[in-house]
Amino acid sequence: MLNAEVAKIFRQLAIYEDMENEFFRARAYQRGAEALEALAEDVKEIYRRGWLKALEEIPGIGGSLAEKIEEYLKTRRVHTQEQFKKKLPLNLEELYAVEGLGPKTIKLLWEQLKIKNLKDLERAARLGKIATVPHLGEKTQEKILRAITFVRQTGDRKLLGAVLPLARALEERFRRLPGVTEAVVAGSLRRRQETIGDIDLLVVTTKPKLAHETFIKMPEVIAVKAHGAGRSEVRLSLGMDADLRVVPPESFGAALQYFTGDKQHNVELRKIAIAKGLKLNEYGLFREKKLIASRTEAEVYRALGLDLIPPEVRTAAGELAAAKNHALPRLLPYGSVRGDLQIQTKWTDGVSSLEEMARAALALGREYIAITDHTRTLAMTGGLDERGLARQAKEIDALNTKVVQGKFGDKNKKFRVLKGAEVNILKDGSLDIDDAALAKLDIVAAAVHTNMKMPRPEMTRRIIKALQHPRLHILFHPTGRLINKRPPYEVDIREVIKAAKKYRVALEVNAFPDRLDLKDEHVRLAVAAGVKLVINTDAHAPEHLRYLEFGEATARRGWATRGDVLNTLPLNKLLEVFRKKTIIG
DNA sequence: GCCGTTTTCGGCCCGACTGTTTTCAGTCG
Numbered sequence: 001m002l003n004a005e006v007a008k009i010f011r012q013l014a015i016y017e018d019m020e021n022e023f024f025r026a027r028a029y030q031r032g033a034e035a036l037e038a039l040a041e042d043v044k045e046i047y048r049r050g051w052l053k054a055l056e057e058i059p060g061i062g063g064s065l066a067e068k069i070e071e072y073l074k075t076r077r078v079h080t081q082e083q084f085k086k087k088l089p090l091n092l093e094e095l096y097a098v099e100g101l102g103p104k105t106i107k108l109l110w111e112q113l114k115i116k117n118l119k120d121l122e123r124a125a126r127l128g129k130i131a132t133v134p135h136l137g138e139k140t141q142e143k144i145l146r147a148i149t150f151v152r153q154t155g156d157r158k159l160l161g162a163v164l165p166l167a168r169a170l171e172e173r174f175r176r177l178p179g180v181t182e183a184v185v186a187g188s189l190r191r192r193q194e195t196i197g198d199i200d201l202l203v204v205t206t207k208p209k210l211a212h213e214t215f216i217k218m219p220e221v222i223a224v225k226a227h228g229a230g231r232s233e234v235r236l237s238l239g240m241d242a243d244l245r246v247v248p249p250e251s252f253g254a255a256l257q258y259f260t261g262d263k264q265h266n267v268e269l270r271k272i273a274i275a276k277g278l279k280l281n282e283y284g285l286f287r288e289k290k291l292i293a294s295r296t297e298a299e300v301y302r303a304l305g306l307d308l309i310p311p312e313v314r315t316a317a318g319e320l321a322a323a324k325n326h327a328l329p330r331l332l333p334y335g336s337v338r339g340d341l342q343i344q345t346k347w348t349d350g351v352s353s354l355e356e357m358a359r360a361a362l363a364l365g366r367e368y369i370a371i372t373d374h375t376r377t378l379a380m381t382g383g384l385d386e387r388g389l390a391r392q393a394k395e396i397d398a399l400n401t402k403v404v405q406g407k408f409g410d411k412n413k414k415f416r417v418l419k420g421a422e423v424n425i426l427k428d429g430s431l432d433i434d435d436a437a438l439a440k441l442d443i444v445a446a447a448v449h450t451n452m453k454m455p456r457p458e459m460t461r462r463i464i465k466a467l468q469h470p471r472l473h474i475l476f477h478p479t480g481r482l483i484n485k486r487p488p489y490e491v492d493i494r495e496v497i498k499a500a501k502k503y504r505v506a507l508e509v510n511a512f513p514d515r516l517d518l519k520d521e522h523v524r525l526a527v528a529a530g531v532k533l534v535i536n537t538d539a540h541a542p543e544h545l546r547y548l549e550f551g552e553a554t555a556r557r558g559w560a561t562r563g564d565v566l567n568t569l570p571l572n573k574l575l576e577v578f579r580k581k582t583i584i585g
Numbered sequence: 586g587c588c589g590t591t592t593t594c595g596g597c598c599c600g601a602c603t604g605t606t607t608t609c610a611g612t613c614g
Contacts, residue, residue: 028586
């Protein structure tokens with residue numbers, strides 16, 4: 001995917017244009033970069049489909065940017081960027097990542113001290129040279145040194161699953177504080193984005209000073225970055241920043257909307273306000289000086305002629321138009337997945353026994369689970385062969401008998417353990433377990449675990465071949481990515497979605513925090529194509545069973561409804577769907 | 586440089602905090 005590469009160049013051009021005081025041109029490059037990053041399709045494909053014209057149809061890309069994309073596709077270079085680089089030979093990627101450094105300061109440091117990269121910057125700061133530059137001083141120099149340290153030790157954004165528990169703890173902590181009536185985490189956390197850059201906590205209180213004092217003295221705080229009357233900002237020991245904003249109760253809705261974002265959604269929302277002769281900011285929606293709406297988010301959206309848009313889909317990807325036409329889908333409610341269909345046990349690479357996993361799932365209110373240990377060719381996990389699956393089936397039968405006899409959990413509660421497997425898709429697209437053994441399972445799922453570096457056409461063919469298998473019900477983690485660790489397989493996801501529809505195979509939304517695979521955009525493509533989804537945790541330990549909500553969040557971000565997700569069904573209905581597919585073929 | 590139920594020219598989201606400088610530019614979200 002070249003989108004990210006071109007986007008990076010556009011971001012650099014934006015910085016260079018800012019240095020030249022060409023602010024609007026800079027913004028155009030920025031928006032172009034954002035447009036490319038948000039694109040699910042490869043620009044290379046778009047270009048092949050309709051040349052320059054197709055590129056220009058991307059919102060935010062006009063003639064000039066389209067030509068630069070074309071130039072990059074053909075030569076892997078962009079002349080304009082090279083011109084700038086000749087004039088100002090800076091490592092912008094490094095310098096711009098240093099917090100507090102923007103285009104103007106970077107340019108100033110180049111002109112005054114010939115600083116062109118992070119190393120130069122650090123040396124100059126240590127020697128005390130930065131404090132001697134006009135308009136800069138001691139404090140700026142110290143700030144830069146701290147920011148360099150931060151840049152070196154963090155880097156990646158944190159996983160949603162790693163941050164949400166702390167965010168919830170903060171909400172709880174502040175809700176218990178005297179004077180506080182609201183404490184909500186906004187930002188990318190509230191939108192349940194897959195990775196999180198910082199924590200934005202929004203508080204309504206009669207004692208703002210107490211809230212700010214409490215905030216900057218939290219045990220997790222390692223440094224205070226800002227401390228004002230309305231806003232404080234701290235650095236947390238887990239390697240990210242947190243923001244506290246205290247707002248008055250009458251503007252809570254407007255503030256929550258504003259700080260939830262995302263940025264592009266807010267920009268578009270504000271344009272809608274302007275078109276109606278109104279002004280929207282974090283204090284409310286105004287006509288001239290007159291306040292029109294501010295107390296709740298719903299009130300603000302309604303006053304703009306829109307239905308309330310759930311935070312997860314505020315991505316400037318059609319949700320505003322849908323809200324205007326009352327055409328937003330009713331997103332999958334949290335907690336509506338009834339059963340978890342991917343669970344590993346001690347039989348292979350899980351850490352707990354089958355029974356322990358079952359008990360934990362039951363305790364969380366699941367109505368059914370599928371045990372899906374790995375199969376034979378995955379030697380490193382001790383994958384099960386046909387005989388192993390048969391032995392495991394006996395253990396599952398025994399467990400289900402105990403449930404029926406009321407000897408397992410609450411006998412009034414329904415619970416069932418299904419026989420499944422995470423079958424390995426071999427290099428040629430065949431499955432590594434024979435048909436007779438697959439026929440004995442309640443649920444057959446398959447996934448790619450080996451030969452992950454195949455060229456795109458071959459990998460696509462391989463997965464589609466697997467989808468054609470008459471006994472296959474689910475494709476697990478369809479793209480194989482591990483967030484911040486491993487890129488997805490080279491695979492044409494659109495073709496996979498088409499094939500999943502044709503052969504009636506469900507696609508998994510794997511809820512494990514570093515997978516979230518399918519990802520939100522792909523969920524949306526699948527939903528639009530009418531492909532059914534399944535949300536599973538991929539639990540390898542009892543505590544992983546709680547991850548379901550991250551999968552539900554990802555499905556919501558992809559506009560999925562209850563009807564799109566098979567494991568929201570009661571067990572008998574779910575099995576009926578799977579059986580039908582097998583009988584008809 | 587992009588874009589159009591205000592416009593093919595003239596707009597482009599908006600406010601808080603910081604630091605350095607004495608009234609505001611730069612950065613950030």
